[in-house]
Amino acid sequence: MTEMSSSESAMGQHLTEYENQMFLEIFGEDGLLLLARGLGIDRIALQLLNLYCDPGNLVLVLNATVSEEEYYIEELEKRGVSPMPKIINNEYSTHERKDIYLQGGVLFVTSRILVVDMLTDRLPIDLVSGVLVFKAHKIIESCQEAFILRLYRQKNKTGFIKALSDQPQAFASGLCQLERVLRNLFVRKLFLWPRFHASVTDSMDKHKPDVVEIQLKLSPSMLAIQTAILDIIAACIKEIQRCNPSLDSTEVTVESAIGRKSLEQAIRRQLQPLWHQLTSTTKQLVADLKLLQMLLYYLTQYDSVTFYNFLKSLRTNEKMVTNNSGWLFMDSAEAMFVHAKDRVYGASKKTKGKKGEGSDVKGSSSNVSDKDLSLEENPKWKVLTEIMEEIKRETSKTQTDCHGNRVLICASDDRTCAQLKEYLQDGGRNLLQRLFAKTLGNQSGENTGEAAIQMPNRMANKPASRGRRKAQRSKANDEKSKKDEPLTLTQMVRGSKGDHKHGGEASDSDDAAEEVGGGGGDTDEDVDDKMLSVSSPEAYYGITSAPLTVIHPLHGCKDPYSLSKTLHEVKPLYVILYDAEIQFVRQLEVFKACRPGLPLRVYFLIYSGSTEEQRYLTTLRKEKQAFEHIIKEKATMVLPEEIEGRGEITPQLSRDQQSASSSQQSSRAGGRSTKTLAQQKIIVDMREFRSELPSLIHKRGIDIEPVTIEVGDYILTPEICVERKSISDLIGSLASGRLFNQAMSMTRYYKNPVLLIEFDPKKSFSLQSKSTASSEITFNDLSSKIALLTMHFPKLRILWCPSPHATAQLFEELKVGREQPDAAAAATITASEEAQQAKYNHGPYDMLLKMPGVNVTNCRRLLKSVRDFTELSILTQEQLAKILEHSGNATLLWSFLHSKGTVDQDPKASNQAGKIQKGGRRPFYGRKKGGKR
Numbered sequence: 021m022t023e024m025s026s027s028e029s030a031m032g033q034h035l036t037e038y039e040n041q042m043f044l045e046i047f048g049e050d051g052l053l054l055l056a057r058g059l060g061i062d063r064i065a066l067q068l069l070n071l072y073c074d075p076g077n078l079v080l081v082l083n084a085t086v087s088e089e090e091y092y093i094e095e096l097e098k099r100g101v102s103p104m105p106k107i108i109n110n111e112y113s114t115h116e117r118k119d120i121y122l123q124g125g126v127l128f129v130t131s132r133i134l135v136v137d138m139l140t141d142r143l144p145i146d147l148v149s150g151v152l153v154f155k156a157h158k159i160i161e162s163c164q165e166a167f168i169l170r171l172y173r174q175k176n177k178t179g180f181i182k183a184l185s186d187q188p189q190a191f192a193s194g195l196c197q198l199e200r201v202l203r204n205l206f207v208r209k210l211f212l213w214p215r216f217h218a219s220v221t222d223s224m225d226k227h228k229p230d231v232v233e234i235q236l237k238l239s240p241s242m243l244a245i246q247t248a249i250l251d252i253i254a255a256c257i258k259e260i261q262r263c264n265p266s267l268d269s270t271e272v273t274v275e276s277a278i279g280r281k282s283l284e285q286a287i288r289r290q291l292q293p294l295w296h297q298l299t300s301t302t303k304q305l306v307a308d309l310k311l312l313q314m315l316l317y318y319l320t321q322y323d324s325v326t327f328y329n330f331l332k333s334l335r336t337n338e339k340m341v342t343n344n345s346g347w348l349f350m351d352s353a354e355a356m357f358v359h360a361k362d363r364v365y366g367a368s369k370k371t372k373g374k375k376g377e378g379s380d381v382k383g384s385s386s387n388v389s390d391k392d393l394s395l396e397e398n399p400k401w402k403v404l405t406e407i408m409e410e411i412k413r414e415t416s417k418t419q420t421d422c423h424g425n426r427v428l429i430c431a432s433d434d435r436t437c438a439q440l441k442e443y444l445q446d447g448g449r450n451l452l453q454r455l456f457a458k459t460l461g462n463q464s465g466e467n468t469g470e471a472a473i474q475m476p477n478r479m480a481n482k483p484a485s486r487g488r489r490k491a492q493r494s495k496a497n498d499e500k501s502k503k504d505e506p507l508t509l510t511q512m513v514r515g516s517k518g519d520h521k522h523g524g525e526a527s528d529s530d531d532a533a534e535e536v537g538g539g540g541g542d543t544d545e546d547v548d549d550k551m552l553s554v555s556s557p558e559a560y561y562g563i564t565s566a567p568l569t570v571i572h573p574l575h576g577c578k579d580p581y582s583l584s585k586t587l588h589e590v591k592p593l594y595v596i597l598y599d600a601e602i603q604f605v606r607q608l609e610v611f612k613a614c615r616p617g618l619p620l621r622v623y624f625l626i627y628s629g630s631t632e633e634q635r636y637l638t639t640l641r642k643e644k645q646a647f648e649h650i651i652k653e654k655a656t657m658v659l660p661e662e663i664e665g666r667g668e669i670t671p672q673l674s675r676d677q678q679s680a681s682s683s684q685q686s687s688r689a690g691g692r693s694t695k696t697l698a699q700q701k702i703i704v705d706m707r708e709f710r711s712e713l714p715s716l717i718h719k720r721g722i723d724i725e726p727v728t729i730e731v732g733d734y735i736l737t738p739e740i741c742v743e744r745k746s747i748s749d750l751i752g753s754l755a756s757g758r759l760f761n762q763a764m765s766m767t768r769y770y771k772n773p774v775l776l777i778e779f780d781p782k783k784s785f786s787l788q789s790k791s792t793a794s795s796e797i798t799f800n801d802l803s804s805k806i807a808l809l810t811m812h813f814p815k816l817r818i819l820w821c822p823s824p825h826a827t828a829q830l831f832e833e834l835k836v837g838r839e840q841p842d843a844a845a846a847a848t849i850t851a852s853e854e855a856q857q858a859k860y861n862h863g864p865y866d867m868l869l870k871m872p873g874v875n876v877t878n879c880r881r882l883l884k885s886v887r888d889f890t891e892l893s894i895l896t897q898e899q900l901a902k903i904l905e906h907s908g909n910a911t912l913l914w915s916f917l918h919s920k921g922t923v924d925q926d927p928k929a930s931n932q933a934g935k936i937q938k939g940g941r942r943p944f945y946g947r948k949k950g951g952k953r
Contacts, residue, residue, distance in 0.1 A: 023354055025392075026822075027362075028689070032803075034063075034067070034224075035063065035067065036060075036223050036530045036610065036613045036614060037219065037222075038213070038219040038220045039060055039064065041219055042064055042211065042213055043056065043064055043067055043068075043670070045211045046064065046068070046182050046211060047068070047182075047210050048072070049184065049528060050180050050181050050182060050206075050207045050209060050664065051183070051207045051208070051209025051210060051211055052156055052184075052185065052201070052202060052205060052207055052210050052211065053181045053182070053183070053184050053185070053210070053211045053213070054156075054185050054186070054188060054191065054210065054211065054212055054213070054650070055185075055186055055213035055214070056186065056188065056213065056214050056215045056606070056647070057602065057603045057606065057643070058602065058603040058604065058605065058607050058609075058610070059186070059213060059215065059220065059606055060185075060187045060502070060607075061184055061185075061608050062091070062092075062186050062581070062584070063150070063152065063610075064184065065092065065489075066092060066095055066096070068152060069081070069092055069096060069105060069126055069152075069180065070099065070151070071094060072125075072126050072150070072152075073096065073101045073103060073105060074103075074104070074124070074125065075103060075124040075125060075856060076128070076591045077124055077125065077126070077148050077150075078121065078124045078125070078126060078129055078144075078148050078149050079125070079126045079127070079148075079149050079152060080129055080134065080148060080150075080152070080168075081105070081127065081129070081151075081154065082129075082131065082151060082153045082154065082165045082169075083131075083151045083153055083154045083155045083156075083158060083159070083165050084128055084150070084154045084167060085580075087155065087579055087580055087581065088580075088581075089107050089128045090107075091581045092105065092583070093107075094211065102124075102923060103123075103125045105125065105126035105127065105128060105378065105865045106118065106120060106125065106126075106128070106761075108128065108129040108130065108133060109129075109130055109133065109672065110130075110133065112141060112758070114137075116135070117143075118142045121137075121142070121143050121144060121147075122144070122252070125402060131164035131165055131168060132709045132710055134162065134355045134708060134727045135168060135171070135709050135714070135726075136899075137705060138168065138172070139171070139724060139725070140726060141840035145171070145172060145175040145176050146160045146175055146176055146732035146856060148172065148176055149179055149180070150179045150180035150181065150182065151168075151169065151172060151179065151180070151181050151182075151839055152182055152183075152184075152891070153165065153169075153181065153182070153183040153184070153205060154183075154184055155184075155185060155187075155507040156183035156184060156185040156205060157185045157187045157190035157191060157202065158190075159201055159204045159205055160200075160201075160204065161204055161602055162712035162715055162716055162824060162825075163715070164709070164712070164715065166204040166715065167712075167714070167715035167718065169181065169204070169205065169206055169207075170718075170719070171716075171718075171833065172192070173206050173664075173665035173666075174665075175343055176667045177665070177667075178666075179505070181205060181206055183205050183207065184864045186817075187644060188214070188646040188647050188650060189642060189643065189644075190647035191646070192649040192650060196386065197787070198210070198650060198653055198654070198657070198660070198786060199657055200366050200652075202659060202663070203659075203663055206663065206664050206665045207663075207664065207805045208659045208661070208663055208664055209801045212645070212647065212650060212651060212654070214647040214747055215643075216313045216644070222570050223613055224609050224613060224746065225615040226613075226616075226843075227612050227616045227626070227891060228506065228609075228612070228620065229608060229609065229612040229622050230620065230621040231617065231621075231622045232621065232622065232624065232627050233622060233624045233626070234403055234407075234624065234626075235626060235628040236399045236400060236403060236625065236626075236627050236628065237399070237627070237628055237629070238320075238399065238627055238629070238630055239363075239396060239399060240361040241360070241362055241363045242320075242359075242363075242399075244355060244356075244359045244417045245319055245355075245356050245359050245360060245759055246316070246319060246631060247348075247352075248352040248353065248355045248356035248359070248628065249312055249315055249316050249319070249352075249356060250274060250316075250631075251350075251352040251814075252313050252347045252350060252352050252356075253274055253309065253313075253316075253352060254274050255347065255350065255352075256305050256308055256309055256345070256347060257273070257274065257277070257309070257314065257735065258852075259345075260272070260287065260302060260303055260305050260306065260309075262400045263299065263301065263302050263305075264291060264298070264302060266836055267290055267291065267669075270402060271286055271290070272287055272290075272470075274288065275634070275638065276453065276632045276889075277309065277313055277316070278316070278634050278635055278638065279313070280588075283309050283310075283313060283619060284306050284307070284309050284310040284313070286310065287309070288306065292308075292782055293783070295721070295783075299716050301345060304343060304344070304345040305345045308344070308345050308347060311899055315330075315367045316631055317631075318330065320627060320630065320631070320632050321432055321433070321435075321436055321599075321630075323397075323398055323439065323452060324396045324397075324398075324452070325361035325364055325395070325452055325460065326350045326397065326457050326459070327360060327363075327476070327899065328360040328361060328363065328364045328460070329459045329460055331356070331357055331360050332357075334348065335348065335357070335589040335950075339559055346661075349551060351757050351839070359421055361395065362393065363396040363459070364393065364394060364395060365380040365393060365394055366393065366394030367394075371559060378528050380881045384448065388552070391413075392454065393453070395449065395452040395456065397448040397449075398448075399627070400625050400627075401443055402447050402448075402599060403625060404429075404440070404443075404444075404460065404596065404598065404625070406598055408444070408564070408569075411425070411427060411567060411594050411753050412567065413534060414567075414568065415567050417589065419853070424430060425567040425593050425594070425836075426567055426568045426569075426570065426590050426591065426593060426594070427564075427567050427568070427569045427592055427594045428569075428570050428571075428572065428587065428590055428592035428594070428595045428596070429563075429569065429570070429571045429572070429574055429594075429595075429596045429598055430571075430573075430574050430583070430596070430597055430598060430599070430601070430604060431572075431573060431574065431596065431598040431599050432573065432574055432575060432599040432601075433573050433574075433575055433576050434558070434573045434577075436573070436578050436598070436599070437560060437571045437572065437573050439451070440559070440571055440598065441560045441563055441571055444563050444564065444569070453696075458612075477749070488869060491536075499627040509648060524542060532584065538764025540755060542746075557574040557579070557585075558573060558577045558579065558582045558586075559571060559582075560572075561585050565796065567594070567798075569587065570590050570592070571833055572586050574599060574604055575601075576762075580934075581604060583604065584607065587607065587608075587611060588611070590620075592621060593618070593622050594622075594623070595608060595620065595621070595622045595623070596622075596623045597623065597624050597625060597627070598625055599621065599625075599632075600624070600625075600626050600632065600633075600635075600636045602639050602640060602643075604622075608620070608622055610637075622752075628922045651798055668910075681910055694728075698840060699723055699840075700721065700722040700723065700832075700835055700840070701722065701723045701725060701840045701841065702717055702722055702723070702724050702725070702731070702734055702735065702736055702831060702835075702842050703724075703725050703727050703729065703734070703735035703840070703841050703846050704725065704727070705726075705727070705728065705729050705732070705733045705734070706726055706727070706733055708726050708733050708734070708744070708755065709726065711744075711824065712824050713744070713827055713828060714874075715826075715827040716824050717828045719828075719830060719846055720828055720829070720830070720832055721833060722835070725843050727843045727847050727848060728847065729849070730765075730849065730851070731762075731769055731770075731846075731849045732766055732770070732773075732846075733764075734831065735836055735839075735841040735846045736831060736835050736839070737772075737834075737835060737838040737839055737841055738839055738841055738845070739770055739771040739772050739838075740770065740771075740774060740838070741769070741772070741773050741774065741846075742774045742775075742776050742831075743759075743762050743763075743766060743773075743775050744773070744776045744827075745759070745775065745777050745778070746778055746779070747777070747778075747779050750777055751802060754802065754805045754806070754809075757807065760809065760812075760858060763775065763809060763812075763813045763816050764813070766816070767813050767815055767816060769849050771814060772815070772817065773816050773817070774816070774817045774818075774819060775809075775812070775816055775817070775818045775819070776819045776821060776830075777818065777819070777820050777821070777825065778822075778823070778824065779820065779821075779822060780819050780822070780823070780825060781822040781823065784791065794826055796939050799843050805819070808831065827934065836866050855869050859950060864888070864889065865879075865883070868882065868883075870915050871913055871916055872908075872912040872913060872915075873904065873908070873910065873911070873912035873916070874904075874909070874913060875910035878904045878905065878909060881903050881904060881905070882904070885903045888902075892917070893917050893918075896914075897910055897914040898910075900913055902912055
């Protein structure tokens with residue numbers, strides 16, 4: 021206990037005051053720690069992992085992504101923690117995993133492997149010290165993590181369960197969502213830490229950064245375009261609500277469209293059950309809303325040339341004009357095009373009065389010189405230049421080394437960062453002129469439609485690592501020859517950081533960055549090599565040398581901790597928030613609170629009265645409302661002590677054992693057991709543990725035994741084999757022919773093969789549309805393929821289930837009064853061709869089943885008694901009756917073999933008869949010698 025306290029106090033030095041309180045709360049009791057985004061949930065998780073990295077503990081970490089695992093291991097390695105956490109995946113064998121479990125420490129284990137190891141007793145559950153659950157808002161009843169916690173609590177009553185989450189909105193939606201999550205986690209305590217918590221507020225107020233909030237105004241043209249886009253969105257929403265009166269109007273609003281999340285997804289979620297019944301107009305309106313949301317976002321993010329080129333492509337793209345729902349022909353859309361053109365070419369008397377001139381650039385662009393172009397710059401660009409000049413003046417006055425006064429600029433996405441780098445190096449006018457020459461100056465209006473429409477899905481690739489950048493410098497001479505080549509719009513939007521690298525774009529900025537720092541001596545290149553050798557490859561380093569400037573995107577990074585790593589490695593004295601992001605704002609507050617002695621100035625740029633400001637305020641409001649809702653729910657929520665699962669009687673852990681074992685009881689015996697009750701069991705293929713069905717089966721009181729089986733997915737009884745398919749998997753298996761082979765294997769090895777098709781009742785589907793419905797059977801028709809499948813395999817039963825819950829109930833009903841399956845026997849059955857031929861030849865076997873008097877029941881007797889067709893043909897009728905145990909079937913078979921029919925003169929029939937006669941000596945069994953009968 022003394023060692024625990026000393027380690028705890030040592031770690032407490034790395035945390036702020038409120039973080040210490042959070043850590044002590046979650047460390048002292050089992051519970052769910054729910055805090056606001058950006059307040060340092062990764063720091064709390066890191067302290068917990070640091071605490072439990074000890075061979076005397078065995079702690080399992082659930083629901084962690086690969087990037088999170090790598091980040092925590094990297095940070096713990098910097099602290100010198102031993103032993104380090106281990107990542108358990110499919111690279112380890114079963115024996116290796118068992119040894120690792122016994123060694124103790126912190127283990128990141130994938131859910132599928134952990135479930136299998138728990139069910140097979142490879143993991144000593146009673147020795148587990150506890151479980152850490154990340155992203156607790158994703159724990160639902162049927163997920164793998166909830167299954168793991170249930171198995172853990174059934175065999176371990178003393179270990180801890182601690183859960184972390186920073187998504188309060190996820191707990192505020194739905195009926196009793198918070199209570200359901202707590203029950204699935206087997207915890208009663210809830211620790212809430214919003215931003216307005218008194219301890220958080222006091223701690224942040226003591227160490228406030230110097231915040232300079234700069235509210236900019238949109239230019240008149242940008243404001244007019246924003247108003248036009250909002251008018252079009254409002255008209256589209258009104259039309260959708262008119263066509264679909266059942267749509268919830270509280271969620272589908274213009275304010276929802278301003279938010280970062282897609283309004284299209286919210287509408288699709290409501291209309292999904294009726295999606296196949298909707299008109300084409302409604303579907304197109306939903307798709308147009310997504311496009312309009314992107315236009316609203318691109319207005320403040322993109323420069324005037326890029327934005328106008330994208331708008332222009334909407335009218336030049338034939339597909340877009342044909343499938344448009346009508347908003348392109350509204351007056352607001354015309355005003356949007358006119359003002360977007362004015363930002364590039366300037367407002368002229370000729371074009372102001374003529375309607376339709378806003379998109380006619382084909383004839384005018386080639387006749388306009390660069391001096392006559394307006395090329396309106398982004399209002400934030402000018403402010404950014406003033407801020408950089410102010411920082412340079414301040415740094416020049418101080419005695420600090422120029423590299424000590426570092427500047428971090430954070431923008432929304434990677435494309436914006438690439439453009440900011442070009443702007444700081446070349447200036448706004450030069451940048452816009454280059455973009456105009458490559459996109460609008462020499463185009464005929466036909467080559468950008470497809471590329472610009474696909475722009476949202478082709479964001480910038482990440483820049484190369486530092487080593488790759490050095491290697492690319494040697495190719496500078498080769499790159500010079502490509503500087504005059506024009507870029508397509510897609511390449512320009514990608515920020516030229518991908519594979520299409522040309523001289524004028526951000527691709528050659530790696531070389532330009534070296535030139536900006538000045539020549540010779542101790543430049544920022546050397547500082548980059550020494551200080552930022554392990555920094556995030558997402559950032560742009562060395563934009564200016566005095567002070568050293570770094571640009572990093574807020575979103576779209578491959579590594580979610582890339583921005584946090586850059587912040588702590590660069591340790592900037594100045595941070596410029598080009599785009600507002602609430603999570604990073606709080607990260608800056610925590611960063612300042614951890615370094616109270618060092619100054620930090622934050623420049624906060626935002627458009628006043630714009631959708632950008634509204635988006636930021638809406639995010640704050642929704643988070644505050646979510647916490648207020650959770651606080652009220654916590655005050656009225658009553659959770660019994662049994663919810664933790666530590667007692668002997670726990671309803672939460674109770675499995676439906678009575679229904680699972682009542683299958684052996686007889687109703688005619690008055691409910692008395694007619695024989696010894698046997699625990700129900702189902703054999704499950706290892707690959708099926710990716711789904712939620714095994715968890716639901718186990719909860720119904722049926723034991724599941726994970727085994728690698730090749731035939732089927734679930735073995736319910738020695739005679740019932742189930743192959744489970746989703747709708748998409750069914751379509752793919754029918755197209756590839758894989759389902760035919762699976763059905764053949766199940767039919768040959770099991771008496772009752774079953775094809776189970778699961779579908780989502782909330783999502784509509786049809787095997788064929790009404791327009792293509794016909795009575796003809798074709799190979800391309802899905803219904804025809806299912807019909808042919810049932811014709812070829814009469815024993816195959818097809819079952820349809822609307823959800824995994826219904827499937828679990830169906831499995832329980834199918835097992836009523838039947839024997840339990842044998843895992844060893846199921847594992848020996850293989851679908852390989854060699855193994856099947858080793859038992860018997862399927863050709864003669866299938867032909868034998870076609871003969872009169874032979875059925876599935878007596879066919880096995882013939883196979884055990886007769887070697888081939890020649891031996892079958894010499895048997896007498898009495899011998900056949902003895903083998904078949906039925907005189908009628910024996911008479912039919914003997915008459916078929918010995919009756920003399922008329923000879924068919926058809927050559928095809930003669931050839932077929934010759935083949936049958938020639939194959940008469942082919943043995944039934946696949947083994948040539950020593951075949952078992």
